[in-house]
Amino acid sequence: DTAVSQTPKYLVTQMGNDKSIKCEQNLGHDTMYWYKQDSKKFLKIMFSYNNKELIINETVPNRFSPKSPDKAHLNLHINSLELGDSAVYFCASSHAPGEQFFGPGTRLTVL
Amino acid sequence: GQQLNQSPQSMFIQEGEDVSMNCTSSSIFNTWLWYKQDPGEGPVLLIALYKAGELTSNGRLTAQFGITRKDSFLNISASIPSDVGIYFCAGWGNTGFQKLVFGTGTRLLVSP
Numbered sequence: 421d422t423a424v425s426q427t428p429k430y431l432v433t434q435m436g437n438d439k440s441i442k443c444e445q446n447l448g449h450d451t452m453y454w455y456k457q458d459s460k461k462f463l464k465i466m467f468s469y470n471n472k473e474l475i476i477n478e479t480v481p482n483r484f485s486p487k488s489p490d491k492a493h494l495n496l497h498i499n500s501l502e503l504g505d506s507a508v509y510f511c512a513s514s515h516a517p518g519e520q521f522f523g524p525g526t527r528l529t530v531l
Numbered sequence: 532g533q534q535l536n537q538s539p540q541s542m543f544i545q546e547g548e549d550v551s552m553n554c555t556s557s558s559i560f561n562t563w564l565w566y567k568q569d570p571g572e573g574p575v576l577l578i579a580l581y582k583a584g585e586l587t588s589n590g591r592l593t594a595q596f597g598i599t600r601k602d603s604f605l606n607i608s609a610s611i612p613s614d615v616g617i618y619f620c621a622g623w624g625n626t627g628f629q630k631l632v633f634g635t636g637t638r639l640l641v642s643p
Contacts, residue, residue, distance in 0.1 A: 461568075461636050463633040478630075518564045519564065523573050525572070
């Protein structure tokens with residue numbers, strides 16, 4: 421019955437590797453998002469997709485590439501991981517302005 | 532990037548006390564929202580406010596959308612231990628692209 425799910429929950433990897441985080445929502449929402457939460461707990465939007473179309477890209481490095489195969493999925497692929505990419509990444513979906521449902525987060529640690 | 536300022540940064544209170552926190556912005560927002568984040572979890576929506584001056588309650592929580600549309604506050608009455616977490620305000624709809632801008636967070640600790 422999970423509304424927004426993410427995998428994996430934890431991801432530990434070496435600098436320079438490529439990794440992906442998957443997100444799925446079963447709420448029937450049209451819009452999905454990726455957020456980054458840093459060590460000080462600041463939450464910042466990275467990307468927004470509406471009906472599989474990219475509508476927001478918050479000047480995120482192009483090493484980050486979101487992909488939405490369908491309305492219910494929004495995956496995040498990260499190339500050439502850097503130490504500064506270590507953070508918690510949240511996927512979210514929404515049906516009404518601002519009212520977003522967040523996944524449980526993926527804690528990425530780059531060594 | 533744009534960020535909303537929340538105060539206080541953290542609070543440590545006794546169970547049963549009332550709590551008040553606020554959020555200010557240099558920009559106008561069309562919608563103000565309050566989220567709570569438990570440790571190891573994603574934020575969960577508590578209250579959404581859509582009109583300037585609006586006062587809305589959700590159980591022991593009450594929030595208001597400031598008249599100037601540049602601020603909001605959240606009150607929690609009769610706090611309980613499960614109120615522990617980080618509370619975020621968020622503003623929506625003041626830019627060409629519709630996105631949620633989050634506050635800096637208020638960490639609440641409740642002593643039984």
